[in-house]
Each structure stands twice: as C-alpha cells, then as structure tokens.
Amino acid sequence: MEETYKDRTSLVKGAKDIAKEVKRQAVKKVNKAVDKAQDGYTQRSYNRFQDEEDDDDYYVQRGNYSVEVNDDEGSSEATEGHDEDDEIYEGEYQGIPNMGQGKDGVVALGQPMHDEYKDRHELETERKADEEELAQQYELIIQECGHGRFQWALFFVLGMALMADGVEVFVVGFVLPSAETDMCIPNSGSGWLGDIVYLGMMVGAFFWGGLADKVGRRQSLLICMSVNGFFAFLSSFVQGYGFFLFCRLFSGFGIGGAVPTVFSYFSEVLAREKRGEHLSWLCMFWMIGGIYASAMAWAIIPHYGWSFSMGSAYQFHSWRVFVIVCALPCVSSVVALTFMPESPRFLLEVGKHDEAWMILKQIHDTNMRARGQPEKVFTVNRIKTPKQIDELIEIESDTGTWYRRCFVRIRTELYGIWMTFMRCFNYPVKDNTIKLTAVWFTLSFGYYGLSVWFPDVIKHLQSDEYASRVKHFRNEEVSHFVFNFTLENQIHSNGEYINDRFVMMKFKSVTFEDSLFKNCVFEDITSLNTYFRNCTFVNTTFYNTDLEQYKFVDSELINCTFFHIRTGCQISFDDDYSAYWIYFVNFLGTLAVLPGNIVSALLMDRIGRLTMLGGSMVLSGISCFFLWFGTSESMMIGMLCLYNGLTISAWNSLDVITVELYPTDRRATGFGFLNALCKAAAVLGNLIFGSLVGITKAIPILLASTVLVCGGLVGLRLPDTRTQVLM
Numbered sequence: 001m002e003e004t005y006k007d008r009t010s011l012v013k014g015a016k017d018i019a020k021e022v023k024r025q026a027v028k029k030v031n032k033a034v035d036k037a038q039d040g041y042t043q044r045s046y047n048r049f050q051d052e053e054d055d056d057d058y059y060v061q062r063g064n065y066s067v068e069v070n071d072d073e074g075s076s077e078a079t080e081g082h083d084e085d086d087e088i089y090e091g092e093y094q095g096i097p098n099m100g101q102g103k104d105g106v107v108a109l110g111q112p113m114h115d116e117y118k119d120r121h122e123l124e125t126e127r128k129a130d131e132e133e134l135a136q137q138y139e140l141i142i143q144e145c146g147h148g149r150f151q152w153a154l155f156f157v158l159g160m161a162l163m164a165d166g167v168e169v170f171v172v173g174f175v176l177p178s179a180e181t182d183m184c185i186p187n188s189g190s191g192w193l194g195d196i197v198y199l200g201m202m203v204g205a206f207f208w209g210g211l212a213d214k215v216g217r218r219q220s221l222l223i224c225m226s227v228n229g230f231f232a233f234l235s236s237f238v239q240g241y242g243f244f245l246f247c248r249l250f251s252g253f254g255i256g257g258a259v260p261t262v263f264s265y266f267s268e269v270l271a272r273e274k275r276g277e278h279l280s281w282l283c284m285f286w287m288i289g290g291i292y293a294s295a296m297a298w299a300i301i302p303h304y305g306w307s308f309s310m311g312s313a314y315q316f317h318s319w320r321v322f323v324i325v326c327a328l329p330c331v332s333s334v335v336a337l338t339f340m341p342e343s344p345r346f347l348l349e350v351g352k353h354d355e356a357w358m359i360l361k362q363i364h365d366t367n368m369r370a371r372g373q374p375e376k377v378f379t380v381n382r383i384k385t386p387k388q389i390d391e392l393i394e395i396e397s398d399t400g401t402w403y404r405r406c407f408v409r410i411r412t413e414l415y416g417i418w419m420t421f422m423r424c425f426n427y428p429v430k431d432n433t434i435k436l437t438a439v440w441f442t443l444s445f446g447y448y449g450l451s452v453w454f455p456d457v458i459k460h461l462q463s464d465e466y467a468s469r470v471k472h473f474r475n476e477e478v479s480h481f482v483f484n485f486t487l488e489n490q491i492h493s494n495g496e497y498i499n500d501r502f503v504m505m506k507f508k509s510v511t512f513e514d515s516l517f518k519n520c521v522f523e524d525i526t527s528l529n530t531y532f533r534n535c536t537f538v539n540t541t542f543y544n545t546d547l548e549q550y551k552f553v554d555s556e557l558i559n560c561t562f563f564h565i566r567t568g569c570q571i572s573f574d575d576d577y578s579a580y581w582i583y584f585v586n587f588l589g590t591l592a593v594l595p596g597n598i599v600s601a602l603l604m605d606r607i608g609r610l611t612m613l614g615g616s617m618v619l620s621g622i623s624c625f626f627l628w629f630g631t632s633e634s635m636m637i638g639m640l641c642l643y644n645g646l647t648i649s650a651w652n653s654l655d656v657i658t659v660e661l662y663p664t665d666r667r668a669t670g671f672g673f674l675n676a677l678c679k680a681a682a683v684l685g686n687l688i689f690g691s692l693v694g695i696t697k698a699i700p701i702l703l704a705s706t707v708l709v710c711g712g713l714v715g716l717r718l719p720d721t722r723t724q725v726l727m
Contacts, residue, residue: 131663131727134348134384139725141360141380142271147278148367151269155278157340158262159285160333161225165258166289167326168228168251170586172197174297178319179244195683196245200252202679208257209264209672210417213665217265218342220257220668222334228254229330236323237316255330256679259655260671267659267667268345269363272725276609279659280601280652287597287648289329290590296325298583345726349664351385417669424662424670432661435718436674439654442711443617444678446704447647449685450624451589453692453700454640458585461633466509522547585637592641596648608722609653609660610715616650617712621705627697650712660721 172194204224212220228251235247263279270278300322344363347356357380364378424433469489476495483500488508495515502522507530518538525545535555546566600612623643629635662670689700 131349131386131665134386135725135727137384138345138348139272141383142269144378144380145360145364146367146371147271147274149370150363150366151274151278154266154269154340155282157333157336158221158266159282159288160329160336161221161258162262162282162285163289163292164225164228164330164333165255166286167293167329168197168201168232168255170290170293170297170590171323171326172248173586174293174301174583175319175323178301178317179241194686196249197252198679198683200249200254201256202676202683204253204256205260205672205675205679206256206421207253207417207672209260209668209670209675210420211413212257212261212264212668212672213346213420214413214416216342216346217261217268217668218337218340221261221265222337224254224257224261225330225334225337226254227251228258229327229334230254232327232330233324236320236327256675257672259675260668263655263659264668264671265343267726268343268664272723273605275660275726276604276656276722277601279656280597280604283600283648283652283655284594284597287590287593290593291587292329293326294583294587294590296322298587300325301583345664348383348385353383353385357383420666420669421673424666424673429662429666429670432718433670435714436654436658436661436670437677439613439617439711439715439718440658440674440678441681442707442714443647443650443654444681445685446620446708446711447651447685448682449689450643450700450704452686453689454589454636454643458633458636459582461636465633470509527551585640588637589640589644592645593648596645597652600649600652604653604656605722608720609657610718610720612649613653613657613718614712614716616646616648616653617708617715620646620650621708621712624701624705624708627701650715654715657715657718657721660724660726661719663727 176194208220208224211223231247231251231254235244235251238244238247262282266282267275267279301319341359341362342355344356344359347353347359360380360383361378364376365374368374368376424430466489471490473490473492474494476492476497478495478500479498481500483502484504486506486508487510488506489510491511491513492515493513495512497515497517497520499519500517500521502520502525504524505526507525507527509529510527511530512532512535515532515535516538517535517540520537520540521543522540522545523543525542525547527546530547531551531553532555533553535552537552537555537557537560539558540560541563542560542565543563544566548565596616600616604612620643623639623646626642627636627639658671658674659667688703692700
C-alpha cells in the first residue's frame with residue numbers, strides 16, 4: 001500500500017514539473033505578444049482562473065487522495081527581474097478602473113485566442129465591432145459633456161483658420177494686376193500666379209488631410225497653418241517673379257489642409273443634434289475671410305503713397321502691405337491653436353485612452369463651470385478603444401545614415417497616407433466616395449467657373465463702355481503751348497505740335513497717330529496704356545519720363561535726347577476707378593453669401609442635409625438662365641449676388657455630409673481628397689469659362705446649369721446622415 005502511495009506521489013511530482021515548465025513557456029510567449037500588441041484596454045475575462053493563480057497552490061486529486069504542491073520555483077522563474085510593487089501596466093490611467101485588467105502571463109483553457117494567433121481579417125473584424133461600440137458610447141459622452149464654452153472657444157479658433165483659407169483664395173485675384181505691373185510680368189506668364197496657388201492648395205488638401213488621420217487634427221493643422229503663414233509673409237518681400245511664384249505655391253500648399261482638418265476637428269467635439277447647425281455657422285468664417293480680403297484690398301492697394309524703395313533694386317509697394325495684412329488671420333489661428341487640445345475622438349481611435357479621457361473631462365468641466373455647475377462630476381470611467389493593428393516599419397537605425405532614415409520615414413508616412421486614401425474606396429464607403437466625387441466636382445466646376453466668368457464679363461462690359469466714351473482729335477495744330485494736365489481716353493490723329501512743353505503730366509489710355517512733334521519737351525511724364533503710332537519726333541527732349549522704346553510703335557526719332565528715363569514697370573493707382581470697382585464687386589458678391597449662411601445654419605437639422613444640398617444646386621442651376629438678361633454692370637452684379645447666395649447652402653450641406661459619411665480613421669483623408677478635387681475642378685472651370693468671355697453667353701450658361709442640376713440630383717442619392725452618430 002505504501003509503495004502504491006509512493007508511486008502516486010512520484011507521478012504527481014512529475015505532473016507538477018511538467019505543468020510548471022508549460023506555464024513558464026506560456027508566460028514568456030504571452031508577454032511577448034502583449035508587448036507587441038500594446039492593447040491594454042481590450043477586456044479579457046480571466047476571473048475563472050484568477051483565484052487559483054492568487055493562491056499559488058496546485059492541487060491534484062486522485063481517488064481518495066488530495067495532494068498539495070508548492071509552486072515557488074515556477075513563480076520565481078516567471079517573475080524574474082520584476083518587482084510587483086513597482087510594475088505599471090501600459091495604458092492604465094490611475095484613478096480610472098480598468099475592468100479588463102488581468103494578471104500577466106495567465107493562459108487558461110477556454111480563454112479567447114490572443115492577437116498573436118489571429119490573422120488580419122479577424123483583427124479587422126474585431127476592430128470594426130469596437131469602432132461601432134465606440135461610436136455609440138462617444139455620442140453619449142459628448143452629450144454628457146454638453147455644448148458650451150469649450151466648443152465656442154474652439155469654434156473661433158478654427159474659424160480663424162477657415163478665414164485664412166478664404167483670404168488665400170481672394171488675395172491672388174486682388175494682387176494679380178498690381179504684381180503683374182510691379183514685376184513686369186508679360187501677358188504669357190500672368191496666368192501662372194492664379195493656377196500655381198490652386199495647384200498648391202490641391203496637393204496640400206490631399207497631403208494634410210491624410211496626415212491629420214495619422215498624427216492628429218491639431219498637429220496637422222498647426223503645421224499646415226505655420227507653412228502658410230511663413231511663405232505668405234515671405235512672398236510680400238521677394239522681388240523676382242519666379243521666387244514670388246515659389247512662395248505662393250507653398251503658401252497654397254499650407255492653407256490647403258485647413259478645410260479638411262478644420263471640419264474633421266470640430267465635428268468630433270459636437271453632439272449629433274448640434275453638428276449640422278454649428279458646422280454651418282463655422283462656414284461663415286470663409287465668407288468673413290472674403291469680406292476681410294476685399295475690404296483690405298479696397299483700403300490698402302490703391303494707396304500708392306504707402307510704398308517705399310531702396311534704390312532701384314528693391315521696391316515695396318502697397319500691394320505687398322496688403323499681402324502682409326492678409327497673413328494675420330493665419331498667424332492668429334496658429335497662436336490660438338497652441339492652447340487647444342487634440343481631438344479626443346482621434347485619440348481614442350489610435351488607442352490613447354488616458355489622453356482622450358483627460359480631454360473629455362476638460363471639456364465637461366469647462367462647460368459645467370460656465371453653466372454654474374462646477375460640482376457636477378464627469379461620470380465616465382472607461383471608454384471603448386478599437387483594437388490596434390500594428391504595422392512593422394524598418395527604419396535602418398543601425399546602419400543607415402540620418403538622411404537615409406529620414407527618407408525611409410517620409411516614404412513610410414506617404415505610403416500610409418496613400419493606403420488610408422485607398423481605403424476610402426473600400427466597402428462600405430466606396431459608393432459614398434464615388435457619389436461625393438461627382439457632387440464635389442460639379443459644384444466646384446460650376447461655382448468657380450462662373451465666379452471667374454462674372455468679373456471678367458463685368459470688366460468686358462466696362463471696357464466696351466470705356467471705349468465708347470473715347471474722344472477723337474484730328475488735325476490739331478498746337479504751338480508754344482504748355483500741357484500740364486491729365487489726358488485720358490483720347491486718340492489724337494494727324495496732329496502737329498511745334499515748340500510745345502508737356503510737363504508733369506499723366507497720360508492714361510492715350511494714343512497719338514500719324515503726328516509730328518518738333519522742338520518739344522517731355523518732362524516728368526507718367527503714362528499708362530499710352531502709345532505713339534507712326535509718329536515723327538524732331539529735336540525733342542525727354543527728361544524723367546517712363547516713355548520707353550516699346551511705346552513708340554513704327555515711329556521715327558530724329559535728333560532726340562533722353563535723360564533719366566524710368567525703366568521697368570511703373571505702378572500707380574491714383575484715381576483708379578477700375579481698381580476700386582473690382583474690390584467693390586467682390587465685396588458685394590461675398591457679402592451676398594451671408595443670408596444663405598444664416599438660412600442653411602438654421603435649417604440644416606430641420607429639413608435635412610440632402611434636401612438642402614439638392615435643392616440649392618438645382619436652384620443655382622436654374623438661376624444661371626437669368627444671365628441672359630445681364631446686359632449692364634448693375635444687372636450682372638445682381639446676378640452674381642443671387643448666384644452666390646444660392647450656392648452657399650449647397651457648400652455648407654456638402655461639408656456636413658462629407659464629415660458625417662466617413663469614419664474617423666479616414667475622415668480627414670476623404671475630405672482632403674474631395675477638397676483637392678474641388679481645386680482641380682476650379683482650375684478647369686477657370687480655363688473653360690475664362691476662354692468664353694466676350695464670345696458667347698450660351699455655352700457658359702448651359703454648361704454651368706447642366707453640371708449643377710446633375711450634381712444636385714446625384715447628391716439626393718447620398719444616405720441621410722441627420723440621425724446617425726459620428727462613425
């Protein structure tokens with residue numbers, strides 16, 4: 001009997017040794033997997049075996065025998081080099097109960113399979129389920145935080161960034177005439193300035209939108225706005241046209257990220273019932289940016305006396321002051337953004353539970369203190385975080401040089417942005433992306449195309465009216481006379497000017513044809529669009545004038561003398577009616593957006609996004625037919641205001657729909673792609689509609705109305721997001 005007992009004891013000891021070894025190996029493997037996954041918040045149910053592990057006892061029962069086995073050896077090997085008192089679990093916030101916390105190294109029969117043993121499809125399925133649960137929970141948390149002081153503070157900070165985007169769009173059109181004259185830009189190169197800015201904005205929208213889904217909304221917005229502010233400020237001081245184009249290209253590249261990042265950022269701190277209305281109010285800052293740019297151009301650019309020069313090499317005219325002033329909204333937004341936190345929804349998406357919890361608590365406490373309820377406690381203890389799927393990245397830190405490592409890092413980030421973009425064409429957002437692409441392209445093509453067509457038509461009408469008021473003087477004979485007044489919009493033919501003096505004069509749109517100038521003096525002359533065609537100059541002196549050789553067309557100069565000729569391009573806006581008129585027209589067109597902004601904000605959550613989008617685009621298309629009756633400047637300005645007022649509701653609703661249709665992990669990327677497409681459509685619309693100015697009205701009207709109506713009908717096929725939580 002005793003021998004049997006000894007045999008059983010030996011058997012138990014052998015089983016104990018095997019169990020300890022298996023346990024030790026399993027602990028090592030699980031610890032490695034936990035370090036690799038870094039998922040401290042995924043709940044694991046180890047309660048069934050926790051009591052057995054805490055007891056550190058191992059029981060083996062056979063028949064009538066109960067044998068107790070000591071497990072000190074296995075415990076010392078498994079926890080070697082660790083101090084239980086000092087051990088901190090990664091991702092655990094002190095004071096927030098971690099319900100999924102279990103003891104490291106526990107492996108038991110019947111537990112869920114660890115991430116190390118799952119394929120990518122299973123991990124993505126689990127992540128999708130986690131994201132759906134997080135979406136519902138996050139909506140409840142935002143409702144508990146309330147809408148108050150924090151959202152309004154962020155509203156104005158992000159509004160300044162959106163205002164900077166509106167300024168960037170208008171500043172090019174305002175400085176283009178002045179920059180062309182100041183930098184002596186030929187007509188062949190004048191169109192590059194407008195196109196280069198839109199090119200930068202197109203690339204920037206895609207890049208910064210993708211980066212916002214990887215490094216965060218706040219971080220991406222800070223960087224892109226800093227890039228815009230730096231190059232916009234620098235562009236006001238450069239002298240060469242090539243360097244000026246370079247600065248405006250990178251200025252556009254920076255500001256391109258404002259729109260997709262701002263709307264993604266703000267939407268993630270708004271509750272469902274507030275989202276449509278307050279995103280529409282945010283759109284008003286783009287209008288404010290246009291009004292600001294128009295008002296500053298009106299007040300600054302025509303004042304030629306604000307300029308100064310340092311020799312002939314450096315000229316600083318008033319339009320450069322305007323460029324500096326237009327950079328102020330961007331600088332203000334960068335400064336204010338440094339005091340704002342990251343989007344908590346983004347932090348939860350990337351698994352940063354503690355940081356997100358602290359920011360949500362900050363939002364809650366800020367709003368409660370503003371309401372006079374500082375004693376109200378933030379009751380959320382734990383927030384669901386989606387399963388994190390790690391990507392292995394090799395940086396070659398040991399053998400590669402620093403520039404090699406930087407290149408690999410940049411390439412990896414760009415590849416990540418591209419992969420996120422490609423996921424915008426995966427189920428279930430693929431159909432929405434295709435429909436949104438059609439709506440964004442048609443709305444941008446029609447809006448920007450007609451926006452550039454309206455001012456060009458108005459300028460064409462002005463030019464025709466100006467030409468109709470030209471004064472003709474024929475067969476003049478003037479001798480021993482002193483001209484010291486301004487000549488404007490005149491044509492002098494077959495005249496003779498003998499012993500005359502032209503002193504301190506301004507020639508504006510004046511042409512002399514087949515005329516004779518003998519023994520004359522031209523002194524302190526400023527000219528604009530002034531030419532001498534087939535004229536003869538005999539014994540004539542030119543002193544301190546800007547009458548260069550190209551202004552003498554097929555003319556003969558006999559024994560003439562030139563002193564202190566002002567070469568290059570001379571810029572002057574004194575009493576320039578056309579400059580004021582351009583700024584005033586843009587000011588009125590931008591101000592006409594205000595009623596549409598107010599209506600869309602008040603009705604966005606009442607009638608729905610789709611109704612507003614489709615209805616606004618269809619009405620805008622119908623309004624294009626009123627252009628048939630635009631035969632005067634005042635009527636065209638009225639049509640411009642009507643058109644802008646109708647289309648703004650479509651823009652606001654499209655921004656809201658785009659934000660709500662994309663999940664958090666690709667929201668800014670999808671928005672950035674569509675915004676980049678918007679800029680491409682704008683360039684295409686400018687080229688097509690601009691080429692038709694003065695030729696025909698039928699094609700622009702039919703083209704704009706067709707694309708707007710078709711885009712509105714496609715927009716009605718999008719899913720209604722008014723009652724959905726932010727996925």
